[in-house]
Amino acid sequence: MVKCLLLQQIINGLSLGSVYALIAVGFALVFSILKFSNFSHGSVIMLSAYLGLWFSNNFNVGLLPTLLVCILGGGTLAVIIEKIGFKPIRDKEGPLIYLFVVSIAISMFLQYLMTALLGGRFFIYKPLLKTSAWRVAGLTIPVVNLAMLGASVIALAILLYVLYRTTIGIAIRAASTDLFTPNLLGINIDLVVSVTFFISGALAGISGLFLGMSLNVYPQLGGLVMKAFIATVIGGLGSLGGAVIASFMLGLLETMITAYIGGAVTPMVSFAVMILFLLFKPEGVAGLLGLSSGTTTQKL
Amino acid sequence: MSSYLTSVLIFTGINLIAVLGMFLLMGLTGLLSFGQVGFMAIGAYAAALGYTKFGLPFGIGLLIGIVISLLVGLVIGTVTLKLKNDYFALATYGFSEVIKNVLIYFSSFTGGSMGVFGIPASVTLPLVAVIFLVGLVITRNFKVTKLGRNSLAIRNDELAAQVMGINVFKHKLSVFLLSAVFGSVAGSLLAFATYYIEPNLFDWNRSISLIVIVFFGGINSLTGAVTAGLALTLLPEVLHFGAEWRMVIYTFIIIVTMIFRPTGLFGRWEISGRQMMDWFRNRGQRSAARGRG
Incomplete structure (x- = not known):
């Protein structure tokens, strides 16, 4: 029984980790190019969740069309946010901290706008999946999380293909080392940044749909990006592989602490771990595992 | 003066004291911190629990709050001030959480x-006004002396400041502690102005409000920070906005400010006695000239 409980906690931890991983990769992708923590990522997740809800309820469609709409919607939204909020500051060569402040302001703005317009209430997705959980030998495996894990793996595989096998991917990797030189070499940096934001937004759209399905839809849904931030830091600044590994570690750690010590100390431990990594191992998990740290140029 | 207006002014004054701390830290030294509300919470709880549990008067509670804030600030500052930009901001957010x-x-x-519960409302408008003025003088003197110039040097280029012989870490820590004292005092005053405090009074929204005020007024202008503090605290109160719309407007203001005028509304402009004298003298001369013509 005790073993069963532990196994269940590990499953819960891994499902939580898969949520964090999907958010963290989108977050780390923008970080690796523009070198700032983009907190508006959370509001893209939140708005995509509302978009998917509206679309699936109004047009009475299944999971796949809704997923497609969320991907396109999230990507477009992220590009719009980049053009309105970040591009003017980049053009004026303002300090990085301004981009960070604007990203927080945008995320708060959209969150409170949704609260003011729709109220703080929860909206519930109609069941898009046939079963909500599988019960195997006394264990409960939530199907939404399994779908999320599957979607994360597929999305990450496509992302790796784009980054390593296409021209735009090479441009993105070049931009992640240095924004200025590729520009001199004739790469359209604005286009590269827009594509990066689109990919990041598309990942946020996927996260938004699945988060909305498992946690319902409410204006503070994007707050989970804080966990993704912690995972990105622990993973090693801007390293995609590190972010994925750290997301699962964080998910497991949080589930174990909540189960065996208590929910109140969980946020403290997460932040403490992050600060310890920042102080003593800034290269993060990627550095510990010998993945070269810093940019997206390393393999998973 | 009506009691409603008095209480609005008291809360505005308390907010301005917290803004002064934020101005020192974020405006002058360039350290974006979400930790100020943590120190406000420490100040508020020290004063409130000092009274309700041990029967200590407000003044003693205030001092205990300052001492605890300094000790906590020393630990937190030593750990987090080694971090850069976003990481410092998020680590201080972790602290306040x-x-x-x-x-x-x-x-x-x-x-x-x-x-x-049961905190007496013993904070009066004159007391808040006096503490605010003391804080204002300290902040102004900080800005115009060597300390302020060191801060600006660190904000603009940390490496260059270090090369010029400024002990960057020590200076940052001093500013962090000074702003922690401002936060703690504002918190203690808040506790004795509201009768009742709870942990959620000191949340992320309050941090954001402080940051919005300093950026809106201009990170280089103390006059701007105080004016923005007055305007952004009084206006929503006068116009009776709900909490959600207030935050929508706050965040909208900061987005527009950062995009179109990143130096803030006031830029580098400071109000000063000499400028005002000059202005009046010039006006006198102009009207005299006009009289002759």
């Missing part, structure tokens, strides 16, 4: 999420 969770967790002493 931890403070909030500690206050909720040790509920037998702090009252948990129920908060602390």
Whole structure:
């Protein structure tokens, strides 16, 4: 029984980790190019969740069309946010901290706008999946999380293909080392940044749909990006592989602490771990595992 | 003066004291911190629990709050000030979240999420005004002396400042501690102005409001920070906005400011006695010239 409980906690931890991983990769992708923590990522997740809800309820469609709409919607939204909020500051060569402040302001703005317009209430997705959980030998495996894990793996595989096998991917990797030189070499940096934001937004759209399905839809849904931030830091600044590994570690750690010590100390431990990594191992998990740290140029 | 207006002015004054701390830290030294509300919480709970649990008068509670804030600030500052930009900001956010969770967790002493009741409303407008003026003089003197110039040097280029012989870490720590004292004092005053405090008074929204005010007024202008503080605290109160719309407007203001005028409304402009004298003298001369013509 005790073993069963532990196994269940590990499953819960891994499902939580898969949520964090999907958010963290989108977050780390923008970080690796523009070198700032983009907190508006959370509001893209939140708005995509509302978009998917509206679309699936109004047009009475299944999971796949809704997923497609969320991907396109999230990507477009992220590009719009980049053009309105970040591009003017980049053009004026303002300090990085301004981009960070604007990203927080945008995320708060959209969150409170949704609260003011729709109220703080929860909206519930109609069941898009046939079963909500599988019960195997006394264990409960939530199907939404399994779908999320599957979607994360597929999305990450496509992302790796784009980054390593296409021209735009090479441009993105070049931009992640240095924004200025590729520009001199004739790469359209604005286009590269827009594509990066689109990919990041598309990942946020996927996260938004699945988060909305498992946690319902409410204006503070994007707050989970804080966990993704912690995972990105622990993973090693801007390293995609590190972010994925750290997301699962964080998910497991949080589930174990909540189960065996208590929910109140969980946020403290997460932040403490992050600060310890920042102080003593800034290269993060990627550095510990010998993945070269810093940019997206390393393999998973 | 009506009691409503008095209480609005008291809260505005308290907010301005917290803004002064934020101006020192973020405006002058360039350290974006979400930790100020953590120190406000420490100040508020020290004063409130000092009174309700031990019967200590407000003044003693205020001092205890300052001492605890300094000690906590020393530990937190030593750990987090080594971090850069975003990481410092998020680490200080972690600090204020931890403070909030500690206050909720040790509920037998702090009252948990129920908060602390029965605090006498002994804070008066003159007291807030005097403390604010003292704070204003300290901040102004800080800005115009060597300390302020060191801060600006660190904000603009940390490496260059270090090369010029400024002990960057020590200076940052001093500013962090000074702003922690401002936060703590504002918190203590808040507790004795509201009768009742709870951990959620000291949340992320309050941090954001402080940051919005300093950026809106201009990170280089003390006049701007104080004016923005007055305007952004009084206006929503006068116009009776709900909490959600207030935050929508605040965040909208900061987005527009950062995009179109990143130096803030006031830029580098400061109000000063000499300028005003000059202005009046020139006006006198102009009207005299006009009289002759």
